[in-house]
Amino acid sequence: MAVRAGTLDHVISAAQFDRPLLDALFARATALEGTRGHSLTGRIMATLFYEPSTRTRLSFESAMLRLDGSVLGTEAAHVFSSAMKGETLEDTIRMVCAYADVIVLRHDREGAAAQAAVVATVPVINAGDGPGEHPTQSLLDLFTIERELGRIGGLHVAICGDLRFGRTARSLARLLALYDGVRISFVAPDVVQVGPDIRALLDDRHVPYQLSPRLDDVIGSADVVYQTRVQKERFTDPAEFERARGAIRIDAATMQRLPATSVVMHPLPRVDEIDPEVDSDPRAAYFRQAANGVALRMALLELLLA
Template identity: 50%
Template sequence: MTAFPLEHVVESQQFDRDLLETVFRTADRMKADLAGKRSLAKSLDGKIMASLFYESSTRTRFSFESAMLRLGGSVITTENAREFSSAAKGESLSDSIRIMNGYADVIVMRHNEAGSAVRAAEVSAIPVINAGDGAGQHPTQALLDMYTIVDAFQRLENLKIAMVGDLRYGRTVRSLSYLLTKYANVELIFVSPQVCKMEKDIKDYLEKNNVPWREESDLSLVAPEVDCIYMTRIQKERFHSVDDYQAAASKYILSLDCVETMKKDAIIMHPLPRVDEIPKEVDSDPRARYFEQAQNGLYIRMALLYLLLQKN
């Protein structure tokens, strides 16, 4: 196997098509090996992952920890590093990362500040994986999103995707937008409240890479034309104004009536957790892929840990 070229995984822009294919092929292998209970069980035996989470998480934290354990490695963890680490005493992020370098072989970090993963990687001699940095990026979520899309359509080209909800603070849609520029004939439609529109940096990046995009306000008009609706939660914790949050909350809900207008082979995605933007009665529709999407996080994160640590 060709050596994995990345030392850290901190942003989606690090991945080109060849690297994406490497990750996806490795994830396929992980999925098959788990199903057949085959050869990867001890591939990271003796390796230790530090799970350093300054923000709450269920899927990302547990899928990373499960991934490491299934590969035969070990985990040291804190679920609230802002309170239960030396950060509570004023220790800087760079000092914390340097200390963790002596205890672990890889650091998986979620932090409340955009750009924190890049800063951590700059001082770390062991791999740092960005598990979400504030309203910045969430590259491993974007990878599992792409893996889910290619599984559904057997391609990543010639797709029209609607991103709905909190696009301003939504790190998942930002990271996914970067990766989608790698493929031909992809069109993005942004559907959001006025206070949650996609930021200019992403729009500029799409234009630089010749990816068409447009903004719409009516989800019901968009639903019949797209191949994928990617719903997101309005993130109350990211808003600086209660009025802005209340103006955005519950504005876009993917009702059963709306789902019925979608293409038969379209898919519905969501990074989860959800609040009310996808009613539970939609879960039984075959187009709903968000629980499968979450499961794919295990295979993608197993693949990344394997690729990063096999060379070290």
Template identity: 60%
Template sequence: MASSTLTAPVMQKGIHGWNPCARISSNARVNSHRTLNCPLSMSTVRKPHFFRAHPASINPPHVSASQRYSLDTKKFPVSCAGKFQLDDVIESQQFDTDILNGIFEVAFEMEKIEKNSPGSNILKGYLMATLFYEPSTRTRLSFESAMKRLGGEVLTTENAREFSSAAKGETLEDTIRTVEGYSDIIILRHFEGGAAKRAASTATIPVINAGDGPGQHPTQALLDVYTIKREIGRLDGISLGLVGDLANGRTVRSLAYLIAKYKKVKIYFVAPDVVKMKDDIKDYLTSMGVEWEESSDLLEVASKCDVVYQTRIQKERFGERIALYEAARGKYIVDKKVLDVLPKHAVIMHPLPRLDEITVDVDSDPRAAYFRQAKNGLYIRMALLKLLLLGW
């Protein structure tokens, strides 16, 4: 019998999900957790029942009980029983509404996990590595908290740009190949756009993009959409005002990609000239049939919106162009005047940190959702860790 390279059907890694039809050589290196027996049986797939109720203490007072968490139940488009459709989380374009609904269901379940409960140990024995080449408070700490709340352990580098071998000239690819030998999943924040894609194409374990320069921040977009659903009670038919640094803000870019998946959405862009939303996002929204409009009048936009999403002007993206930064900073401020015209059901969101673009007297208004938004990041990231490491 002639010798030949045996092949076996396995899941092959790519940033847009696992390909059940792919075949790779059996003598290739494949992590044991990547090789699956795939009977294509749907009998063991957990069907989402979606949001049943929510503790009144967390619900914003202006959303009725009938509005909260009423997502349509749909069968997930999974190709193998229990397997999450994505192997990495790199960009918002990876998701469809079925996957989003499933993630939100798991996130809601994560809110119920208490210390020392069975669910608090589902990731026991797993190690997460956080590689942050840029500063972070909420993203890094919420990922680390998420892992520990599920029983896992964390290997962390708070400033990998300065305190890792990157300072000696090591490439990102070599760092990823090294770190994946110590961990089961990598959370990466990097100062270069496209870095997360490069890491995902190198790694044989899951990679989550925690922000790549001016590129994307998909987990922020996920928690933003989850927060909108919780606060407003719907995602279809909303009006969203994106305010501030829209040129450099990876959060607004990712949110625009994600919210475009819903029906009859209207987006307003309010930004200083130097940081207006880039054409690639506008073109994408147009191609998706999403209505958008640019405006210089924040009060007028706020009076029409369900969500005002404020962002800070990012000084670190301006380099030596300090005069341009100073001209842009402070042009659009969410204050009591904005609250006066904002609809009673609407909310104000912000990815944080803030400087002076939302005045502190806004914090006490029940429509100020940004700290609730930040807390939702914990549950979304718990859900993603569970799904990427264990599946549905």
């Protein structure tokens, strides 16, 4: 049985998901893992990416093809689309709606996915809107935590790195706030520490959290260490980037302080914030995390289209 069709018109923000919907989505993703089906035969997905992507674009395309759907799209849409000629995002979306049954949109500007959804006549999935949100990444992150640790409630999650521009971290914090007993540590230098909007959300939901500049301060009790890349492309001040760069790094010595039952995650790509020597540690879950994106996105596409 597919998850509840018609529950969502678009996927723009992690804030659209509640616990019953998450539970249904994760159950369906588990059932779909490693399978192929025909639930989306005849349906077409358009991937419209204005920013680079490897995992998000390819896992969405793999998910659609595994459900017997078809895929069309463009990378570097700023260059390889009529945006190069000055076409507005709204006009591009109106035209793509004539060619596809669902649009997966990545854009460099926060709010672009919501802007697209206003004029779209087919579902729009936000695959990252600048420093705003990346809801499908946070869904697969949460799915991974549940699969790796068997639960989400009651965990201590340390979210590290670029929390100012890191859309994956922002979306994950929103979803973690739905679970009882979760405690969050935001580990980052001040220049890229989490913003007041996320802190206000957690305060409103009575989710305990702390801000720390050092991973050593929290790693001993962390069930999940969620590391992120410092996003050089989003800084306008090179000096700020240099202050943030390399501030939080995970290596073999770090792993010695991490509990044996904990996991390290990363939305990828990484640069130098996780040493490759960590890859062989069974607690390094980031490649398993990336692989989980296919089944999760299969379930999400069914939710919107089946």
